[in-house]
Amino acid sequence: MVLNQPLHFRALNLEELKRYLKSLDVPAYRASQILHWLHKQHAAELSEMKNLPPSLRDRLAREGKASVLQLVEVPKSGDQGSLKYLMKTEDGHLLETVLIVQSGRRTVCVSTQLGCRIRCSFCASGKGQFVRHLTAGEIVEQVSVICRHQKDSVTNVVFMGIGEPLDNYEATMKALEILMAEWGFGLGGRRITVSTSGVTPKIEEFVHDSRGRVRLSVSLHSSDQELRSRLVPIGKKYRLDELMRSLEHLKKTLKREITFEYTLIKGVNDSEKEARGVAKLAARLNAKVNLIPYNPIREMNFERPNSDELDRFRKLLEAKHIRVTVRQTAGRDIDAACGQLRLDRM
Numbered sequence: 314m315v316l317n318q319p320l321h322f323r324a325l326n327l328e329e330l331k332r333y334l335k336s337l338d339v340p341a342y343r344a345s346q347i348l349h350w351l352h353k354q355h356a357a358e359l360s361e362m363k364n365l366p367p368s369l370r371d372r373l374a375r376e377g378k379a380s381v382l383q384l385v386e387v388p389k390s391g392d393q394g395s396l397k398y399l400m401k402t403e404d405g406h407l408l409e410t411v412l413i414v415q416s417g418r419r420t421v422c423v424s425t426q427l428g429c430r431i432r433c434s435f436c437a438s439g440k441g442q443f444v445r446h447l448t449a450g451e452i453v454e455q456v457s458v459i460c461r462h463q464k465d466s467v468t469n470v471v472f473m474g475i476g477e478p479l480d481n482y483e484a485t486m487k488a489l490e491i492l493m494a495e496w497g498f499g500l501g502g503r504r505i506t507v508s509t510s511g512v513t514p515k516i517e518e519f520v521h522d523s524r525g526r527v528r529l530s531v532s533l534h535s536s537d538q539e540l541r542s543r544l545v546p547i548g549k550k551y552r553l554d555e556l557m558r559s560l561e562h563l564k565k566t567l568k569r570e571i572t573f574e575y576t577l578i579k580g581v582n583d584s585e586k587e588a589r590g591v592a593k594l595a596a597r598l599n600a601k602v603n604l605i606p607y608n609p610i611r612e613m614n615f616e617r618p619n620s621d622e623l624d625r626f627r628k629l630l631e632a633k634h635i636r637v638t639v640r641q642t643a644g645r646d647i648d649a650a651c652g653q654l655r656l657d658r659m
């Protein structure tokens with residue numbers, strides 16, 4: 314709890330809120346009521362919490378806030394499957410969140426940082442300046458902003474927006490607590506995925522702290538150490554062979570299968586040799602491979618593979634008995650490439 318700033322009630326867990334209310338001589342049961350309004354009803358304002366006495370609502374409003382994000386823009390997309398949300402933080406920075414509606418699932422892709430220090434060579438998020446980490450409250454509020462706008466709940470949350478979640482470890486873990494708790498969003502761990510570029514020591518900490526309950530997705534992008542570290546610069550520090558050894562070890566603790574994210578870039582990492590290498594790594598972990606055809610961003614020269622090239626790569630993996638999914642990068646017409654919309658509006 315940061316005491317010299319107005320409280321953001323969404324960032325508190327049940328115990329912290331009870332403790333705070335106790336300091337105001339307010340009975341503990343009010344904590345559950347407040348959290349219900351925040352994470353189940355997605356209330357934007359304390360004034361909406363009708364079962365709280367007006368005097369308590371006034372008191373809370375003097376000391377803290379229910380919301381810190383402002384919805385700025387939801388660009389229209391011809392793609393019915395996805396919607397991009399542009400939001401503004403209280404200190405005036407923009408962040409992106411995406412809603413993907415597919416096969417009966419309503420998945421929110423949250424951002425965890427304003428900018429990203431990993432600077433993958435193909436990603437728009439790594440191009441702009443790194444500003445700061447998002448707080449746990451700002452991470453979970455992205456989900457509530459979308460629920461409110463859609464007047465509907467969500468079924469899944471993926472930490473795959475702007476930022477490296479494990480580079481903002483504490484806030485990510487607190488956001489997971491809020492998303493999974495009964496008093497929070499009540500989402501099971503199998504409905505949440507944390508995606509990482511491969512910060513090996515943090516992955517170990519994360520699997521341990523989350524007791525393997527949350528899905529883990531690792532950005533692979535190449536099976537070759539040299540090429541991978543050109544695409545994902547952190548691969549120089551945390552080498553592929555160490556990452557693989559660590560994942561093999563963690564597999565015992567993980568209750569869910571590991572996914573490799575693989576952004577397929579024409580002429581860069583789409584060769585037959587690469588497919589063989591990826592299949593070998595995936596087989597070692599019994600991992601699934603999620604192929605993402607590269608979504609061109611204006612600042613880069615990389616190209617998107619056509620559907621035949623994508624199909625060829627997928628079939629090469631499947632021939633080695635690897636489970637493959639293909640993520641159709643939704644909403645190209647609304648700059649759905651990770652971080653592109655934010656970059657443009659800035």
Ligand code: SF4
Pocket residue numbers: 429430431432433436437438439474475476477510651
């Ligand atoms: S792909 Fe992910 S880790 Fe890499 S720069 Fe973009 S947001 Fe950061």
